[in-house]
Amino acid sequence: MASLENGQIRKAEIGKTTNPMVSGLLCDMYQFTMAYAYWKAGKHLDYAVFDLFHRKNPFRGEYTIFAGLEECIRFTANFHFEESEIDYLRTILPPTCEDAFFQYLQSIDCSDVKIYAIPEGSVVFPRVPLIRVEGPVLIAQLLETPFLNLVNYASLVTTNAARHRQVAGNEKILVEFGLRRAQGPDGGISASKYCYMGGFDATSNVDAGRRFGIPVRGTHSHAFVSSFMGLEEITNRSLQYSSGRQVCNDFVSLTQEWLRKLQAVSSLRGYFRETNRSELAAFISYAMSFPTQFQALVDTFDVLRSGIPNFCAVALALNELGYKSLGIRLDSGDLAYLSNETRKFFCIVEDEFAVTGFKELIITASNDIKEETIDALNKQGHEVDSFGIGTHLVTCSAQPALGCVYKLVEINKHPRMKLSQDIEKVTIPCKKEAFRLYGIEGYALLDIMKGENELAPKEGQRLLCRHPFSESKRAYVVPQRVEQLFKCFWAGNSGLPQEPLPSLTEIRERCKAQLKAMRSDHLRGLNPTPYKVSVTASLYEFIHSLWLSEAPVGELR
Numbered sequence: 011m012a013s014l015e016n017g018q019i020r021k022a023e024i025g026k027t028t029n030p031m032v033s034g035l036l037c038d039m040y041q042f043t044m045a046y047a048y049w050k051a052g053k054h055l056d057y058a059v060f061d062l063f064h065r066k067n068p069f070r071g072e073y074t075i076f077a078g079l080e081e082c083i084r085f086t087a088n089f090h091f092e093e094s095e096i097d098y099l100r101t102i103l104p105p106t107c108e109d110a111f112f113q114y115l116q117s118i119d120c121s122d123v124k125i126y127a128i129p130e131g132s133v134v135f136p137r138v139p140l141i142r143v144e145g146p147v148l149i150a151q152l153l154e155t156p157f158l159n160l161v162n163y164a165s166l167v168t169t170n171a172a173r174h175r176q177v178a179g180n181e182k183i184l185v186e187f188g189l190r191r192a193q194g195p196d197g198g199i200s201a202s203k204y205c206y207m208g209g210f211d212a213t214s215n216v217d218a219g220r221r222f223g224i225p226v227r228g229t230h231s232h233a234f235v236s237s238f239m240g241l242e243e244i245t246n247r248s249l250q251y252s253s254g255r256q257v258c259n260d261f262v263s264l265t266q267e268w269l270r271k272l273q274a275v276s277s278l279r280g281y282f283r284e285t286n287r288s289e290l291a292a293f294i295s296y297a298m299s300f301p302t303q304f305q306a307l308v309d310t311f312d313v314l315r316s317g318i319p320n321f322c323a324v325a326l327a328l329n330e331l332g333y334k335s336l337g338i339r340l341d342s343g344d345l346a347y348l349s350n351e352t353r354k355f356f357c358i359v360e361d362e363f364a365v366t367g368f369k370e371l372i373i374t375a376s377n378d379i380k381e382e383t384i385d386a387l388n389k390q391g392h393e394v395d396s397f398g399i400g401t402h403l404v405t406c407s408a409q410p411a412l413g414c415v416y417k418l419v420e421i422n423k424h425p426r427m428k429l430s431q432d433i434e435k436v437t438i439p440c441k442k443e444a445f446r447l448y449g450i451e452g453y454a455l456l457d458i459m460k461g462e463n464e465l466a467p468k469e470g471q472r473l474l475c476r477h478p479f480s481e482s483k484r485a486y487v488v489p490q491r492v493e494q495l496f497k498c499f500w501a502g503n504s505g506l507p508q509e510p511l512p513s514l515t516e517i518r519e520r521c522k523a524q525l526k527a528m529r530s531d532h533l534r535g536l537n538p539t540p541y542k543v544s545v546t547a548s549l550y551e552f553i554h555s556l557w558l559s560e561a562p563v564g565e566l567r
């Protein structure tokens with residue numbers, strides 16, 4: 011009884027899944043037909059071990075960031091069926107299904123399930139289980155689709171975000187702008203959470219900011235600029251100095267004066283003449299609303315002939331009142347050329363008027379940006395400080411799905427294995443442990459899996475590491491450090507110690523640290539070096555003997 015209480019306390023601490031649509035019914039039909047058939051065969055309490063793993067890294071890369079574990083654990087903690095859900099199941103299963111089955115379904119939860127997993131935010135590789143589920147086969151089978159649903163997109167988009175961070179470098183500001191283009195509300199909320207996990211700095215998604223404590227950022231759109239017709243629309247022209255001790259009675263005229271001064275600067279003469287008045291009105295109005303953080307979208311009419319001079323006139327007027335502006339956003343055109351020219355303009359303004367901070371004004375770029383765009387900009391040379399990225403980031407347009415799978419590897423202590431003509435699809439049997447071995451230089455050398463009863467690898471001890479399927483691929487490794495990959499994140503009512511769920515910030519930090527511990531050739535964008543995933547010699551022998559015993563011998567005629 012004590013352990014049940016313990017389980018209930020854990021459930022309360024863990025909380026619910028982010029999306030209330032995640033229920034026990036978020037399954038494929040076949041999980042319920044199998045559940046009935048397990049029950050009917052009297053097998054429902056058989057002790058199963060399932061591995062959740064991916065077979066290939068996404069985006070032509072050689073790494074994946076594992077995400078979605080916290081949501082899986084929350085789902086597990088709350089797993090049960092409501093009466094109304096059972097009633098619905100009765101309508102979709104054949105009338106021959108016995109009532110006692112439905113009564114049984116109503117009684118189940120995950121108290122007898124254990125979940126071991128690699129911590130969320132880790133760098134992970136194909137074939138190494140991300141999650142190992144142990145428990146009664148009927149229940150463990152029902153977790154298949156919800157777990158895959160919660161892990162696949164989460165890991166894909168976190169990896170996508172990490173790749174964007176990798177190509178942009180650590181000094182750039184990355185803001186996720188994807189909500190409007192995301193695959194529905196859950197896609198949008200998940201994208202914001204997982205892009206932050208993968209290394210983005212902020213999101214434009216206000217609801218994600220509130221839910222997860224992610225910093226929220228935003229500029230303004232073209233509509234705000236286009237909504238102004240002229241300067242006469244600004245009726246209240248007064249603006250307080252930042253000191254609060256003085257008021258400028260006509261901020262509009264002050265800006266116009268600065269625009270005239272800019273027009274008179276000889277080194278800016280080639281850049282512009284008359285600027286767009288309605289754009290100037292929009293900028294002035296926005297600056298008067300947000301004098302401490304003025305930022306303007308400068309490409310509504312013409313970036314260099316209008317947007318930038320108008321922005322500088324307003325920023326100089328604000329500067330006279332003691333306010334520092336933030337910068338500009340470019341949302342079209344050649345982002346390398348425009349950012350370089352914009353920086354030159356800012357530098358001329360700073361030198362010409364002996365004002366400070368203009369050279370460092372933040373240039374934000376947006377408009378269909380993806381990994382390759384940032385790479386191209388890096389090669390060309392650019393002055394963008396911050397990228398706002400939407401569509402390609404959140405929809406993962408370069409690869410729309412990660413193919414994580416959920417496979418049975420052991421039943422009642424008997425190792426099981428799925429054979430396939432396609433070697434990639436052969437599953438590695440047994441309840442396994444996995445380790446990451448680090449070399450002399452501190453980088454990860456390879457991951458190795460072993461059977462449950464084998465000894466764990468030890469620091470300084472030479473170990474034969476074998477490719478799971480290719481006989482000729484093997485290497486001796488003397489690890490300098492050994493990291494055990496799986497931890498118990500759900501102990502049910504077993505009384506075993508259970509890892510606490512880390513915060514989003516902790517997971518984000520883990521992701522950053524893990525990427526740092528990888529050799530750069532595994533992470534590069536083009537033709538990265540594959541990271542080795544191996545098995546111990548004895549697991550290798552076991553896999554191949556089981557394979558031989560399970561595969562029927564063909565006969566040629």
Ligand SMILES: Nc1ncnc2c1ncn2[C@@H]1O[C@H](COP(=O)(O)OP(=O)(O)OP(=O)(O)O)[C@@H](O)[C@H]1O
Binds near residue numbers: 345379
């Ligand atoms: N210097 C550059 N090198 C490589 N790609 C760039 C560069 N500058 C911009 N891009 C990308 O080129 C594409 C330009 O797209 P497109 O032609 O639709 O935009 P645009 O005509 O500039 O603006 P819009 O149609 O939105 O007003 C965008 O995906 C953008 O991210």
Ligand SMILES: O=P(O)(O)OC[C@H]1O[C@H](OP(=O)(O)OP(=O)(O)O)[C@H](O)[C@@H]1O
Binds near residue numbers: 378400
């Ligand atoms: O380009 P993304 O990476 O998806 O980033 C989000 C885009 O959303 C906004 O555009 P908006 O919705 O105003 O449409 P537009 O791009 O057609 O101007 C913004 O100006 C970005 O261009």
Ligand SMILES: O=C(O)c1cccnc1
Binds near residue numbers: 187214230231398
């Ligand atoms: O704040 C922005 O500039 C923004 C937000 C979402 C999409 N595009 C731009």
Ligand SMILES: [Mg+2]
Binds near residue numbers: 376377378
């Ligand atoms: Mg756009």
